[in-house]
Amino acid sequence: MTADIGFILTSIGVFAGLLAGLAIFLLIAERYLANYGTCEIDINGGDRILKVQGGQTLLSALYSEKVFIASACGGRGTCGYCKVTVKSGGGRVLPTELPYLTRKEIRAGVRLACQVKVREAIQLRIPEDLLNAKLFAAVVKAARSVTPDIKEIRLRLVEPAEIAHRPGQYVQVQAPSPDGPAFRAYSISSPVHEPNEVELVVRLVPGGIGSTYLHNLKLNDAVTFTGPYGEFRLNEDPATEIVCVAGGCGMAPVKNIIYSLYRRWPDRTCWLFFGCRATADIFYLDEFNDLAKAHPSFHVVYALSGPFAPDERWDGEKGFVHLAVDKHLTENARRQAFLCGPPPMIEAVTRVLQQKGMKAEDVFYDKF
Amino acid sequence: MNDTSAFVILIAAIFTNNILLSNFLGMCSFLVCSRQLATALGLGAAVTFVMTCTTIINYAAYHHVLVPLKVHDHLYFIVFIAVIAAFVQLVEMIIERFSPALYHALGIFLPLITVNCAILGAALFMIIRKYSFAQSVGYGIGSGIGWSLAILLMAGLRQKLGYSNVPKPFEGVAIIMAITGVMAAAFMGFAGMVSIQ
Numbered sequence: 089m090t091a092d093i094g095f096i097l098t099s100i101g102v103f104a105g106l107l108a109g110l111a112i113f114l115l116i117a118e119r120y121l122a123n124y125g126t127c128e129i130d131i132n133g134g135d136r137i138l139k140v141q142g143g144q145t146l147l148s149a150l151y152s153e154k155v156f157i158a159s160a161c162g163g164r165g166t167c168g169y170c171k172v173t174v175k176s177g178g179g180r181v182l183p184t185e186l187p188y189l190t191r192k193e194i195r196a197g198v199r200l201a202c203q204v205k206v207r208e209a210i211q212l213r214i215p216e217d218l219l220n221a222k223l224f225a226a227v228v229k230a231a232r233s234v235t236p237d238i239k240e241i242r243l244r245l246v247e248p249a250e251i252a253h254r255p256g257q258y259v260q261v262q263a264p265s266p267d268g269p270a271f272r273a274y275s276i277s278s279p280v281h282e283p284n285e286v287e288l289v290v291r292l293v294p295g296g297i298g299s300t301y302l303h304n305l306k307l308n309d310a311v312t313f314t315g316p317y318g319e320f321r322l323n324e325d326p327a328t329e330i331v332c333v334a335g336g337c338g339m340a341p342v343k344n345i346i347y348s349l350y351r352r353w354p355d356r357t358c359w360l361f362f363g364c365r366a367t368a369d370i371f372y373l374d375e376f377n378d379l380a381k382a383h384p385s386f387h388v389v390y391a392l393s394g395p396f397a398p399d400e401r402w403d404g405e406k407g408f409v410h411l412a413v414d415k416h417l418t419e420n421a422r423r424q425a426f427l428c429g430p431p432p433m434i435e436a437v438t439r440v441l442q443q444k445g446m447k448a449e450d451v452f453y454d455k456f
Numbered sequence: 457m458n459d460t461s462a463f464v465i466l467i468a469a470i471f472t473n474n475i476l477l478s479n480f481l482g483m484c485s486f487l488v489c490s491r492q493l494a495t496a497l498g499l500g501a502a503v504t505f506v507m508t509c510t511t512i513i514n515y516a517a518y519h520h521v522l523v524p525l526k527v528h529d530h531l532y533f534i535v536f537i538a539v540i541a542a543f544v545q546l547v548e549m550i551i552e553r554f555s556p557a558l559y560h561a562l563g564i565f566l567p568l569i570t571v572n573c574a575i576l577g578a579a580l581f582m583i584i585r586k587y588s589f590a591q592s593v594g595y596g597i598g599s600g601i602g603w604s605l606a607i608l609l610m611a612g613l614r615q616k617l618g619y620s621n622v623p624k625p626f627e628g629v630a631i632i633m634a635i636t637g638v639m640a641a642a643f644m645g646f647a648g649m650v651s652i653q
Contacts, residue, residue: 099527106517106535110542121549182560205556 128209131155131219140206146172147201155214156221156314158260159271163202169273170201173213178204221315222248224259226286228309234371237292238337239303242278242285243311250283251276251315255322255345256426256452259286259315263301272298275428275454276316277340279347286313289340320452322349323424329357331417333409333437335429336364339372341454342428346376350383357385359417363409363433365393367400389416410436420445427453462594464650465587469598471646475574476606477639482574485565486607487632496611498558499565500604502547504597507575510540511596514579515589536579537570544570574603585652609639 124142129149131138140149147163147170150156161167168188174197181189185200204210226243234240245251253276260271278287293299305311322345323330330349332342339362349358360376369392376388391405391412405412410433417440425441427434434453441451460468475481482503489499514536522528522535548566552559559566569575578599582592613635622631 095527098525099531102521102525102527103531103535103538106521107538110538114542114545117546117549121546121553179556182557184560205552 124207127206129153129206130209130211131214132212132216136219142206142208144206145202146174146178146199146204146206146210146212149206150201154223155219156223156260157201157214157218158221158273158317159202161202161270165200165203168200171198172201173197174199174204175211175213177208177210179207215319217319218317220252221317222251223312223314224248224251224286226311226313228305228307228311229285231305231307234289235369238369238371239290239292240277240287241290241302241305242287243313245284245286246310251286252283253280253316254318254320255280255348256320256341256454257316257318258341259288259313260317261288261298261302262312262314263298265297270297271314272296273317274298274302275318275341275344277343279344279351281348281351289337289343291337320426325422326353326356327422329359329421329423331359331361331413331423331425331441333361333413333425333427333429333433334363335409335433336369338428338430338454340428342426343372345426346379346386350379350386354383355385357387359387360389361409361413361416361437362388362390363393363412363429364390366396367392367402387416408436409433410440413437414440414443417441417444423450425451427451429455431455460591460650460652462588462590464594465591465652466594466598466601468650468652469595470602470605471643472650473652474602474606474643475577475599476603477636477643479574479577480640481577482572482603483636485568485572486603486610486636487629489562489565490607490610490614490632492561493608493611493615495558495561496607497604498551498555499562499569500600500607502551502562502566503569503572503575504600504604506540506543506547506569507578507600507603508593508596510536510543510575511578511582511592513539513543515582515587515592518583519589532583533580536576540575540579541570574599606639610635 122143126139127142129138129140138153140153145163147157147159157170157172159167159170165184171193178199181194181199182203185203188200189198224245225247226245228241229244230242232240256275258273258275260273262269263272274288274290276286277289278285288302290299290302292303330345332345334342342360346358346360349356364370370390373390380386380388389405389412391407391409392402393408394406396402423446425446427437434455438451438453442448469475476483476486485499490496517535517539518528518532522531544567547569551566578596582595587595610632614632617631626634
């Protein structure tokens with residue numbers, strides 16, 4: 089019996105000692121092998137010079153220095169959002185980046201910041217806008233369901249207290265997930281003249297990390313996000329018509345564009361086409377009808393694709409939203425279009441708009 | 457005790473008793489990482505390095521720690537795996553530092569060297585066949601080179617295969633398995649030269 093216990097204890101002791109020895113060995117090796125010292129990151133030819141700890145990814149190095157590059161996947165190399173131009177010092181393009189880069193981008197030195205390891209001095213080019221992105225702390229001011237699966241969530245900014253964004257831009261909300269914090273992109277739906285608040289329109293995706301988190305928030309819960317991001321620029325010429333086409337929660341950026349636009353140009357012509365399935369999915373229609381009464385140059389068209397329940401009443405457009413676009417818009421007007429919705433909708437609407445004589449560079453879209 | 461010289465064991469481990477082609481150990485990374493010569497060469501070098509070093513450490517751990525304490529019979533398996541896992545971590549750090557492109561090309565198969573059966577197999581054969589220290593080192597190096605030789609041959613063949621007309625049902629892994637079988641048969645031709653057991 090004692091021999092047995094001694095035997096078991098020796099076994100445990102031997103194994104534990106061996107593991108401890110290996111662990112110490114690895115720690116020492118890591119100290120010498122994975123130590124790259126301090127490296128310098130030069131942004132936009134000397135605009136900002138950061139000194140960061142080498143060995144980490146460029147994305148996390150920039151993040152720790154409060155340069156918030158967009159990233160929806162949290163650095164796993166699966167979203168392709170965190171593109172930066174590396175002028176020197178990033179090493180060769182890695183096989184993990186190739187699926188997200190075009191040949192033109194590879195020639196220009198575009199890389200995914202989450203895949204580039206900081207090992208030496210790096211010279212970067214980052215769009216000016218991204219340098220303006222900040223980390224915001226906010227609390228939930230209001231949340232309401234606008235359809236069975238879409239919630240409107242209003243966040244009051246705490247620190248910093250103001251956000252300067254353009255219509256059509258988005259923020260990245262930090263949501264907890266089993267593998268640490270994950271960032272998910274949501275368009276800002278509140279207009280630009282409400283700088284102390286950010287409103288999001290979020291559809292609940294079953295199993296989705298970001299939407300589940302946002303839908304379960306309660307009043308005064310703290311929310312962290314970064315932003316604003318997005319390249320879209322509204323045409324500043326008041327004679328140019330704006331055409332907004334949204335499907336489902338693609339309403340978010342469009343609502344921002346419309347309210348911001350009428351605040352600045354009360355007489356500018358603007359079309360809103362909204363597509364959804366049934367009457368239960370309709371939201372913001374009353375608000376937009378009120379806006380249309382105040383601004384006669386604003387036209388609202390909601391198109392429902394069905395199927396309809398027998399007792400459902402709908403007097404507006406029926407069928408997919410691109411058919412409504414085709415029916416209402418005249419040809420060859422000076423226009424800028426912003427589309428936000430599922431890919432098939434974007435493709436169909438883009439086709440219709442090009443038939444109406446719009447150039448591809450005037451059609452902006454956000455597929456999700 | 458076995459009195460074959462270490463050099464003979466080394467040669468035998470490469471040709472007559474190739475761990476991949478005669479024991480079919482380490483097949484998973486062999487099948488997946490043999491698409492390109494450069495990747496195959498990198499993985500082959502990593503496996504050879506890990507195999508040589510782990511055989512030496514495992515030999516020392518077995519004969520100088522486990523046997524004197526009389527816990528070798530039931531602990532050697534788990535101890536070998538722990539040593540291999542630690543060593544692969546080290547190799548990972550080295551490759552990441554000195555060749556990031558290779559690090560990304562090998563991808564998940566680099567950490568998976570840990571569970572490469574060829575490496576555990578070499579350590580276990582060393583115990584079963586009662587090799588001395590010199591013989592173990594020879595066997596470790598030989599098995600590593602043998603495994604690399606096999607994956608390099610396969611990578612070369614697969615690059616040629618890209619230009620040939622493979623019948624539809626044989627495309628992909630099927631033709632690779634068939635080629636591996638033919639290669640194994642060819643290597644059997646060496647069997648008469650030296651034999652280790």
